[in-house]
Amino acid sequence: MATSSVDPATVASKVGFAELCGLLEKISKTQGNDKKKKVLKEFVDLWRNYHTELHADNPDLPDSFYPAMRLLLPHLDKERLAYGIKEHMLAKLLIEVLCLGKESPDATKLLNFKAPKTVRGEAGDFANVAFYVLKNRCPDKGTLTILEVNDCLDAIANNNAAKKKEPVRKNILHLLKNLSAVEQKWLIRMIVKELKVGLSQASMLSVYHADAEELYNVNNNLEKVCRLLRDPAVRAHEIGISIFSPFTPMLGERGSPEKVEKLMEGKMYFIETKFDGERMLLHKNDETYKYFSRSGKEYTHVFGSNPYDGSLTPYITNCFKPGVRSCILDGEMLGYHAETKTYGTKAEKFDIKSKELAETKGYQACLQVFDILLFNDKVLTNLPLRERLKYIEKVFNPTEGRFLISSVKEAHNNQDCADALNEAIDGREEGIMVKNPESVYKPNTRKGGWFKIKPEYIGGLMDELDIVIVGGYFGVGHRSGMMSHFMCAVAVPGEDGEKPTIFHSFCKVGSGYSKKELIDFNKKLADHWQVFDKRNPPECLQLAPGFKEKPDAWIHPSNSSIVQVKAAEITDSDKYRTGCTLRFPRVECFRDDKPWFECLTTTELEELRQKSGGKLAGSRYELGDAEPVKKKRKVVSRVVRPTLGSRFKAVDTSDITQISKMLEGKEICIINGSSDWSKSELEKKVVEFGGTITQNPGTSTFCVLAEKIAVRVTNLIKRDLYDIVKVSWFVKCINGEKWIPWTPGDMIHTSPASLRKFKLDYDEYGDSYTEDTTEQQLQDVFDKMKELSDDDVIEGKDIAAIEDDYFPDDSPYGLFRTCRIYVDNNLVLGDISTKIPNSSLDLLALELRFFGAVLSEKLDDHVSHVLVDKSDFSRVGQLREVRRRKSKKFHIVNEDWVRSCLEEGEITNERKYEPDVVVPT
Structure with a gap:
């Protein structure tokens, strides 16, 4: 040198x-x-x-x-x-x-x-x-x-x-x-x-140095690592944890309920709730306190360095037991709402590390402690977890809403883990932690016997979103020279079934795909990227005001591709035009099989956002369900061109003889057949009667035939471009060897043009104004009338639409118009359930009706809310079990929720008003 x-x-x-x-x-x-x-x-x-x-x-x-x-x-x-x-x-x-x-x-x-x-x-x-x-x-x-x-x-x-x-x-x-x-x-x-x-x-x-990484994980101090380990021959056998020196805490490895018994070798293990907060380490030495995040960043200025300063320290100083001089506690910093006695989530757009932002939302700092690493200058990291937990009880007395000890319960098998995960899903928690009681504390490692189990790690429990790529960000390092991250958007629905023309920015994704997949995708879009100029932004793409998040380059959606994305939840964000974004998004696959205009819409996004408070996990986990998806590297020895599955191929009609001109000039797409007529048999009949067949409907397609409403049929219904007719109609034409006009009863879905024609000849129940009605048609009409009269949800939505048209300034009398509420004012004695006379909820029910709510006599599939009496939570456990089994979840609230909605003039967050009780099973 x-x-x-x-x-x-x-x-x-x-x-x-x-x-x-x-x-x-x-x-x-x-x-x-x-x-x-x-x-x-x-x-x-x-x-x-x-x-x-x-x-x-x-x-x-x-x-x-x-x-x-x-x-x-x-x-x-x-x-x-x-x-x-x-x-x-x-x-x-x-x-x-x-x-x-x-x-x-x-x-x-x-x-x-x-x-x-x-x-x-x-x-x-x-x-x-x-x-x-x-x-x-x-x-x-x-x-x-x-x-x-x-x-x-x-x-x-x-x-x-x-x-x-x-x-x-x-x-x-x-x-x-x-x-x-x-x-x-x-x-x-x-x-x-x-x-x-x-x-x-x-x-x-x-x-x-062989010990450099381990020492850095303990103290997060690069200068100290280089100074203490100057001599490579001197090994740091005793890596100590010292007070006021930040370090990276122990982490959890991904796990699945299916594998817990094997991971724990059939022995007892601990289960804890995985809190949706900020990982925080509290260091205390006499009257001096310091707080460090998972990355080693200090937040003492927020939570307080002494008993007289900060958003937390003044409230927990007196909680420490006599004789506790020093300690290091590991836990999760949460936002606690004292009035509702609930914990906030990141979806509620507050940051507990920001005192002012948290307080404006009504939240106070609360530390949930789940481990201890030092007690009165004695390092405890080499003790097993079961012994460390005993020390926590010697350190402080828990205080509600400020300083708590995380609840730990023992479990023994896979089913115990599955049950705990389902409880977390019902409670809208982030997931659970599974820990080996014999595990020692190893800073910055995921291989120490702790496992995190979250719904998004398990296939089938999370909603997957199909969103379209509209922007790109240039990569660095090994991803330089290409787009490594992508801005995705959702579509504003077009009018009258037209393709969407406006897209709202929604999120940014940069993981989930291999380097080869990224290179191939970049090649596909290479010719279509355009530099994003905020002075002249594209008309089709709307970003957040002030361009708080803008891409390096943009692409028109028609030249782009849909990606299937999985995420933990939908959270508020002012960086995107939708006003929300995805938390922990990752790409599951690039959807080459789906056209760009069939991406998620703003309407569908809002429905997802309202469902379960933005959480994207709603299904119940059962042992034997799909395991966490891991991508495996594929070794391909030769190039194999992809081909269509046999069920998607057109039937060979070269030897079919035409016998009629009934369908001449009509192109028909057949999605699926019936038990008596297969898809291929129906296609042959179309050709026999002079028509042509297509496998993908287009602008010249006359109609679509289907018997079962499969995924493809559902997608065509969303596009609202085609008449989708039951196979039974075509069979009647075949048997009669003549053209039979459609009736409303023949339709699975009616295009806007055909719907206008039907309105001239049929009433709302499908009864013809001009044709004689058969006995079966009359029965169908009566069934339709009963269906519409019983469906209060549709009626409520219709009224809500009328109110929106004629009372645009938000009439207060329609506040609960879209809510279907079941009032739980039953008295349960053994197996007998009877209505409580003069219940306190009866008057409230009348008030709900006055402000537009639909009251349901039974807990059916359309119920959106269940109202319970604050003085009697005895049936909450039973109601939660019913909710768990239903595909459409409902909120369980007490009467304070109704009062809050009336005071605020809007539907408020239901989570704060769900009974916070644990009912024994």
Whole structure:
């Protein structure tokens, strides 16, 4: 390594920044993880040897590999969390330093580095674009050392935090003027914290020292790791957890109820609720408190460092038992609503880490503790979980809504786990945690005996959404040069069955697909991307006001593709035009089989959002259901062209003789047949009677024939373009060998044009104005009349539509118009259930009717709410069991919900008013 005559004395002051950049260049061009690690090891060994030589007289000087390591792992540098500098600012500074004309080709490349047509081959990677602009304008080697570069970066970060713009600018200019093109490329990547050389954080730390990653997981302090592990021969056998030093907590591995017995080797295990909050570690030492998140970020300023400050500490100080000097508690920080005694979720758009935002929603901080790692200076991590839990009871007295001990219950088999998961789904919880009672606490590991089981991990329990890609974001590193993430949207339904023309931005997805799938998909859309210009946005795509989330490039939906996405829940968000987005979205598959205009609509999205409070898990889990889906790498030895399944192929009609012109000029699509007539037999008959068949209905299709309402039929009904007729009608035509006009009773779905014709000849029940009615037709009419008169839900919706047309200013008398409510005012004695005379709910029921609600005499499939008396929750358990079995869920609320709706003038969140009771089974 090159050295300078500068004295004294750290290795970083002697080693040029050019040599570190040379190392990164060599690593990025080397193939194979082991070979990359070998290159890095040679550099680290040279550094250590030079350190020994430089400090031969004083080996204990506080000098280490940290100045280089913080540049190799910039995202771990806690002292420089943010520079406040983005690619656009760097582009302007480069243009200034190089004296480039603002309209010059190189300036255009720098300012529009994401435009695929402006920068070919390097689009999206600003560092590479800058390198090609600088390579003929800079010296071959820079003059700055690693120490000098770090000093400049420290100054930039500090001045940016102090909002001093001029010192920030001067330091950046100093770096740009004294580095080569290659060095500036790597400097830019360090500033934007995206190095991407093909070596993971774990690999780099393991090259430095075998214990480096483990020690970093415990203390989250890169400088401390480099200082304590300077000598590779000294092993850190006792990795200690110390008070006020942040570390990454122990994590849970994905699991399934089907495998719990096997994972626990048939032994007893613990089950806890998986809380929908923020993982938080509380450190206490006498009267000083500190709070750290899962990533090591400190939130003491929010929750309080002493008994007199913060949103939580003043309320829990007196909860600690006498004799407790110090402790480290692991738990989940939740938002607790004191009035309703319920916990908030992220779907309710509040952040418990923001005191002001949480308080505006009426929530207070509450810590649910589920583990303890240190007690009165004694580290407990090597004790089994069953023993650690006993220590928690020695530390503090629980206080409702502020400081609680997580409830743990013992379980023994797969069914116990399945039952617990179903309880979590019914309670709209995030899931459950399954823990081995003998597990020791291992920071930052998922292989320690803890398993998280959530509905979205299990196939069939989550709603999957078909949404269309409308935007793209350029990737970096191994995904550079292509779109790595995508903006997805939902459609605003078109009028009169027309294809949608307006799409609302909904979410951003970037996971769930393999690299090969991503490359293939990019090739498919490559010719259709257009640069997104917020001054002239596309008419078909509507983003959130102020363009809070905008893509690098956009694509017209007609040139795009639908993706099937799975997520945990729908949450509020002002970053997207829909006003909401998906939490933890991931792509399940690219839907090449579905046209772009059949994506999810805004109407369907709102229905999903209202269902179960935005949670996308509504089904009950049964043992034997689908297991968590894992993608497996496929090995293909030869190319096999995909073919249609036999049931989708057209029948061979080459030898069919036409016997009639009854269907001449009519194209018919047959989806499925009946028990007496198969699809192929019906298609032959169409040809015999002079018609033509098609497998996919189009603009020239006369009608669609079907007997069963399958998925494909449902999709055609949604499009509302075709007459879908029962097979029985066609069979009547075949048997009579003559054309028989349709009647309303022959239809599965009627197109708008045919519906207008039917209204001229038939009443609303399908009774003809002109034709004589047969006995069977009369019976069908009566059945239809009974069906419509009994269906209060349809009636309620009709009235709601009328109110919306004639009372657009929201008449209060239709507040509950779309609600169908079952009032539970029964008295249960053994197996006998009778109405309670003069029940307190009777008057409230009249009031509900006055404000538009439909009251149901029975708990049928259309009920949306069940109203129970606050003084009697004895039937809540039974009602929950009924709800669990129903495909359409209903809310269980008490009378306070009705009062709240009337006061607010709108339907309020039902979750706060569901009885918070546990009924023994």
